[in-house]
Amino acid sequence: MEIQLDDNIKRARFPLLTWLTSRQAFWVSVAVILACIFLSFATNSFATSNNLFNVTRNFTFVAIIALGMTIVIITGGIDLSVGSVLCLCSMILAVVMHAGYSIEVGIAASLGTALLIGAINGVLIAYLGIPPFVVTLGMLSIARSLAMVASNNTVVFQFGPDHDKLLFLGGGALLFGIANPVIYMLLLTLLTGFVLRFTRFGRYVFAIGGNEHAAIVTGVPVRRTKVAVYMISALSAGIAGVIETGWLGAVTTNLGSGMELQVIAAAVIGGANLAGGIGTAYGALIGSALIEVIRNSLGLLGISAFWQGTFVGSFIIVAVTFDRIRNLRSPN
Amino acid sequence: MALLELKNVSKHFGAIHALNEVSLSLEPGQVLGLMGDNGAGKSTLVKIVAGNFRPTHGTMQMEGRDLSMHRPIEARRHGIEIVHQDLALCDNLSAAANVFLGREIRKGVGPFKILDYATMYRRAGQIFAELRSETRPRDLVRQMSGGQRQAVAIARTRIADARIVLMDEPTAAISVRQVAEVLNLVRRLRDRGIAIVFISHRMPDVFSVADRVVVLRRGRKVADKDVAASSPEEVTGLITGAIEHA
Numbered sequence A: 001m002e003i004q005l006d007d008n009i010k011r012a013r014f015p016l017l018t019w020l021t022s023r024q025a026f027w028v029s030v031a032v033i034l035a036c037i038f039l040s041f042a043t044n045s046f047a048t049s050n051n052l053f054n055v056t057r058n059f060t061f062v063a064i065i066a067l068g069m070t071i072v073i074i075t076g077g078i079d080l081s082v083g084s085v086l087c088l089c090s091m092i093l094a095v096v097m098h099a100g101y102s103i104e105v106g107i108a109a110s111l112g113t114a115l116l117i118g119a120i121n122g123v124l125i126a127y128l129g130i131p132p133f134v135v136t137l138g139m140l141s142i143a144r145s146l147a148m149v150a151s152n153n154t155v156v157f158q159f160g161p162d163h164d165k166l167l168f169l170g171g172g173a174l175l176f177g178i179a180n181p182v183i184y185m186l187l188l189t190l191l192t193g194f195v196l197r198f199t200r201f202g203r204y205v206f207a208i209g210g211n212e213h214a215a216i217v218t219g220v221p222v223r224r225t226k227v228a229v230y231m232i233s234a235l236s237a238g239i240a241g242v243i244e245t246g247w248l249g250a251v252t253t254n255l256g257s258g259m260e261l262q263v264i265a266a267a268v269i270g271g272a273n274l275a276g277g278i279g280t281a282y283g284a285l286i287g288s289a290l291i292e293v294i295r296n297s298l299g300l301l302g303i304s305a306f307w308q309g310t311f312v313g314s315f316i317i318v319a320v321t322f323d324r325i326r327n328l329r330s331p332n
Numbered sequence B: 001m002a003l004l005e006l007k008n009v010s011k012h013f014g015a016i017h018a019l020n021e022v023s024l025s026l027e028p029g030q031v032l033g034l035m036g037d038n039g040a041g042k043s044t045l046v047k048i049v050a051g052n053f054r055p056t057h058g059t060m061q062m063e064g065r066d067l068s069m070h071r072p073i074e075a076r077r078h079g080i081e082i083v084h085q086d087l088a089l090c091d092n093l094s095a096a097a098n099v100f101l102g103r104e105i106r107k108g109v110g111p112f113k114i115l116d117y118a119t120m121y122r123r124a125g126q127i128f129a130e131l132r133s134e135t136r137p138r139d140l141v142r143q144m145s146g147g148q149r150q151a152v153a154i155a156r157t158r159i160a161d162a163r164i165v166l167m168d169e170p171t172a173a174i175s176v177r178q179v180a181e182v183l184n185l186v187r188r189l190r191d192r193g194i195a196i197v198f199i200s201h202r203m204p205d206v207f208s209v210a211d212r213v214v215v216l217r218r219g220r221k222v223a224d225k226d227v228a229a230s231s232p233e234e235v236t237g238l239i240t241g242a243i244e245h246a
Helices: A002-013 A015-021 A024-042 A049-058 A060-074 A082-098 A103-126 A132-151 A160-171 A180-198 A200-210 A212-217 A222-248 A259-269 A281-300 A305-329 B042-049 B072-077 B095-099 B117-130 B146-159 B176-191 B203-209 B232-240
Strands: B004-013 B016-026 B031-036 B057-062 B080-083 B106-109 B112-115 B164-168 B195-199 B212-217 B220-226
Touching: A015 A024, A024 A281, A024 A305, A049 A060, A049 A180, A049 A281, A060 A082, A060 A180, A060 A200, A060 A222, A060 A259, A060 A281, A082 A103, A082 A132, A082 A160, A082 A222, A082 A259, A103 A132, A103 A160, A103 A222, A160 A180, A160 A222, A180 A200, A180 A222, A180 A281, A200 A212, A200 A222, A200 B095, A200 B112, A212 A222, A259 A281, A259 A305, A281 A305, B004 B042, B016 B042, B016 B057, B016 B220, B031 B042, B031 B203, B031 B232, B042 B164, B042 B195, B072 B080, B080 B146, B095 B117, B095 B146, B117 B146, B146 B164, B146 B176, B176 B195, B176 B203, B195 B203, B203 B232, B212 B232, B220 B232
Parallel strands: B031 B195, B031 B212, B080 B164, B164 B195
Antiparallel strands: B004 B016, B004 B057, B106 B112, B212 B220
């Protein structure tokens, strides 16, 4: 009781500090900043504009999909198909543009495909009640196979008349030498954060993850919201696919394979709770950033890339353990 | 005129007769204690009034007009609100967010509407003050006591100006002190002229808050009388079947 009282007093005196320290994303941000400071001193190559350009751009693809994944995870779901959807959307874009259509048509076809796949996932999950794990696992297989069908399993690296426009879209730097993908990522993060906090849709996403039964009996359109959520997730994969295609300048059918696990790791490290009800757009961003900083630093410090999985994996477990310990300490 | 009148309502699930020829009337500002053993038909009756089930036979009238509902949402439109046994709260949301769940207040122009946090916090605060509950609108439901959680669930019924509130076992899973708190909340609703159906297993709670007690046994109504004219012993007998009818 006394401890609780003390807690309450502390809470009242430093509301901002208490709020911050209760956030997983805050601690991950601290870790990212500390790692960056350490690397700036420990290596000559980290704090160069070239390396920072690369680091920031490299995690954008994971981060953009992690934004969509975070929304799915907040509803208590999961989307394993994002890596394959990214590949299929890249391939649709590449094939359509290769056939001589403009970049606008290519992007429309690509994102249209993403929305269609998301809608199929969503309808199967929300209306037929099939577990999201199973539906999206199936879609993981289907989407990659369709990408192979669409391209006959070849590499596409010529994108027709708008070839240069596409490469600038993904590989250029429009503002102050910041890579274009980074700008898209920041805009999408702001948009996602806004939607989650200020729209009724965002409120429903949290309500479904918190207590789906409660959402149903209070009249929340649970099924429609879920379909929209999986469409957003697939769309985020599609957007990342379009940008990544522009950056790489070529599409292969193994693009984005295994990416779903990185994306889920980023979301979870950033504070999204797989049990549902908790997660933020900023968390998705900073979780992705941490993974990339780890990856980058191993290279710069001369540690074998084989260790990467160990570090990222440990971070996932540590992040969730922290969360668990905090919950054990709080009164309920 | 009765606010809600059920006439010979039956509900059959195949060969099982969950409810048989039950008639009931609800008056404004009256607390009706609904009692019965497990499987006596309490939940079925509540679900019919809440719009989850349609009766197999019989009619429902609200203020003399026929009432026919296909979905729970329609019950809400008629001013019938339910406080579910599990309260149907989202632990990860604030008290105000729970109160307005599914009925959020928004501001903005045309299709560009955002949640109006300020108004929802203020309205929720007013309702909690009116219920004399210490619940704060911004607090997360996860951190609340059983009594406060009840207050949140009951506050929901106040934003729509409900005329009938069905409460399913509101005192089943909370501490003794919180029971008193919840019974006070029920009295506040009653004082505002709302008709309340109070479903409970707990004899003392029913006798402390209800004006009338209705007992169901095996899908039939076996008693419907003023609490003052009955006793816990009699009601226990009616529930178990030791007393056939009263």
